[in-house]
Amino acid sequence: MESEPIRVVVTGAAGQIAYSLLYMIAKGDVFGSEQPLILHLLDIPPMMGVLEGVVMELSDCALPLLRSVVPTDDPVVAFKDVAAAFLVGAMPRKQGMERKDLLSANVKIFKVQGEALDKHAKKDVKVLVVGNPANTNALICSRYAPSIPKENFTAMTRLDQNRAQAQIAAKVNVPVASVSNVIIWGNHSSTQFPDASHGTVHMAGKDIPARDAVGDDVWLRTAFVETVQKRGAAVINARKMSSAMSAAKAAGDHMRDWFNGTPPGKFVSMGVISDGSYGAPKDVVFSFPVSIKNGKWEIVQGLVTDDFAKELLDVTGKELLEERAEAIAVIEA
Numbered sequence: 001m002e003s004e005p006i007r008v009v010v011t012g013a014a015g016q017i018a019y020s021l022l023y024m025i026a027k028g029d030v031f032g033s034e035q036p037l038i039l040h041l042l043d044i045p046p047m048m049g050v051l052e053g054v055v056m057e058l059s060d061c062a063l064p065l066l067r068s069v070v071p072t073d074d075p076v077v078a079f080k081d082v083a084a085a086f087l088v089g090a091m092p093r094k095q096g097m098e099r100k101d102l103l104s105a106n107v108k109i110f111k112v113q114g115e116a117l118d119k120h121a122k123k124d125v126k127v128l129v130v131g132n133p134a135n136t137n138a139l140i141c142s143r144y145a146p147s148i149p150k151e152n153f154t155a156m157t158r159l160d161q162n163r164a165q166a167q168i169a170a171k172v173n174v175p176v177a178s179v180s181n182v183i184i185w186g187n188h189s190s191t192q193f194p195d196a197s198h199g200t201v202h203m204a205g206k207d208i209p210a211r212d213a214v215g216d217d218v219w220l221r222t223a224f225v226e227t228v229q230k231r232g233a234a235v236i237n238a239r240k241m242s243s244a245m246s247a248a249k250a251a252g253d254h255m256r257d258w259f260n261g262t263p264p265g266k267f268v269s270m271g272v273i274s275d276g277s278y279g280a281p282k283d284v285v286f287s288f289p290v291s292i293k294n295g296k297w298e299i300v301q302g303l304v305t306d307d308f309a310k311e312l313l314d315v316t317g318k319e320l321l322e323e324r325a326e327a328i329a330v331i332e333a
């Protein structure tokens with residue numbers, strides 16, 4: 001028997017990330033090849049003409065799983081009965097800006113959308129915030145949606161994880177799928193800590209520690225960390241626009257793993273509400289290694305962190321506390 005369609009919303013649906021993401025979702029890469037979908041597309045009123053073109057293209061893709069498309073500039077319509085929400089719509093940074101410079105412009109969007117999710121979405125909706133500053137936007141969104149569990153609001157650091165695993169694969173000269181369990185700790189910002197010390201590389205038929213495969217601890221603590229921290233800015237400098245194709249792919253990876261789970265012994269990084277694990281501040285959205293089962297994530301416990309890691313975890317945690325205070329001030333002003 002065929003499954004009932006699920007409703008999935010993508011905000012910022014006329015923008016550049018959505019242009020790649022919508023196709024991936026609609027063809028079944030995220031929710032599976034047996035799951036029919038109704039796509040809700042939210043953007044702001046001036047973008048309705050562009051959105052009409054996106055709707056035409058989705059129709060012209062002739063995708064069997066896509067049952068209907070609901071384009072709108074009304075958050076009430078957009079969030080009605082959705083089971084999954086990709087909150088992409090927000091201003092992207094330009095050359096020379098830090099992501100937190102977007103805070104005052106973007107955080108108000110996430111208050112409004114939190115309120116709309118609270119009233120209109122399914123109570124078990126899974127929310128992925130992509131719009132920057134993603135961690136703090138996710139926190140604010142959750143605060144304004146008190147009837148939905150805090151665990152259902154997550155921020156995207158999967159692009160950083162994918163970037164980190166790609167750097168290691170290139171260094172060791174293996175396919176990227178051979179690299180696992182590289183962690184992104186903290187904020188999706190230049191203070192994030194990409195940590196390969198628990199990572200593995202599949203070589204000669206077995207998983208070996210990434211540190212042994214790389215064989216260069218200095219590189220893992222310097223060039224590797226800095227390249228991943230600054231990769232978003234490097235793409236902006238080259239493209240004059242921020243990452244879009246890779247961001248869409250990462251958003252799909254994040255939501256697919258959240259719905260389908262992670263294999264035994266493997267973990268992924270997600271910005272989730274912090275319970276203070278690993279000395280992170282509580283009640284900020286902090287990126288941790290998580291394992292996922294039956295649609296629920298759990299922070300992987302018991303990983304040993306050395307002094308170098310503790311120092312970097314502290315820096316990124318402090319930045320998240322500052323962002324939280326700034327966001328609350330903007331919203332309450």
Ligand SMILES: NC(=O)C1=CN([C@@H]2O[C@H](COP(=O)(O)OP(=O)(O)OC[C@H]3O[C@@H](n4cnc5c(N)ncnc54)[C@H](O)[C@@H]3O)[C@@H](O)[C@H]2O)C=CC1
Pocket residue numbers: 011012013014015016017018042043044047088089090091092093109129130131132133134156157159160188242243244247
């Ligand atoms: N977490 C991550 O790893 C990444 C986050 N991003 C962030 O994703 C966001 C979107 O990036 P792009 O798609 O490249 O930007 P874009 O400018 O191409 O598209 C953004 C879209 O959002 C729409 N929008 C603005 N306010 C809205 C609102 N209140 N409701 C609904 N839609 C609204 C705009 O009209 C526009 O169509 C940016 O904040 C960017 O910094 C981008 C890449 C990676």
Ligand SMILES: O=C(O)CCC(=O)C(=O)O
Pocket residue numbers: 092093099132159231232233235236242243
């Ligand atoms: O760096 C930016 O602000 C652009 C988008 C992004 O968050 C990223 O590429 O990681």
